[in-house]
Amino acid sequence: MADPVTFARKLQQEQTLPERRFWALIRAWRDAGGLHWRRQAPIGPYVADFVCKSRKLVVEIDGDTHYSDAGIAHDAQRTAYLAGRGYRVLRFTNADVMQRGEGVFAILMEVLGKPDKES
Template identity: 35%
Template structure:
C-alpha cells in the first residue's frame, strides 16, 4: 500500500487544518469536482510523502512551493521526491505560491491541460 499510510494520518490531518493561504485559494477552486469534474484530495500521502493536492483519476500531483523550496536543500529534496513519485507513474505539477495569488486562472488552465480526455468518473 502506497497511499495514505496510517502513520502519516495525524500529519495529513494537521496539514489539512493548517493550509497556507495559497493552498486555501487553490483548494476552493479544486474541491467538489469543480475543475472539469475531477476529484482532488488535499494533503494526501503517497509512500512517505504528503503531497499538497492529488487527483487519483489522472495520477496527478500538484505542489505549491513557498520560499523554503527555493533553497539548495529544498531544491534537492524536491528533485529527489519528484523522481521517486514519477518513477511510480505520477505526474507532478509545481507552482509558486505567488502564481496562485497573481494568476489563479493560469494555474487552473495549466492543471486542465494535463488532464486526459474525456473526464474520468471516479466514486
C-alpha cells in the same frame, strides 16, 4: 517528523491561503468533472499537497522553503519517487496561485481538459 498520516492531518488543519485558493480553483473539476481530489494526501513517505489519483496527478504549491538548496534537493527526490509510481507532478509557487490564478487554471485545463466535461 511524525508518520505521514499524522503529518497530513496536521497540514490539512493548517492549510495556507495559497492552498485554499488552489482548492477553490479546482472546484470545477471536482464538481462538474467528477474528479476526486485529496488535500495533503500521504503517498509513501511523502505528503502531496493535492492529488487526483484517477489522473495520477500531484500538484504542489511551493513556498519559499522550496527554493533553498536543501529544498530543491528534497523536491527532486520527492518528484522522482512520485514519478516512479506513475504520478505526474505539477509545481506552482504561492505567487502563481495568488497572483496568476488564471494561468494556473489554464495549465490545469491543458492537463485535465475542460472542467465541464466528464473525465
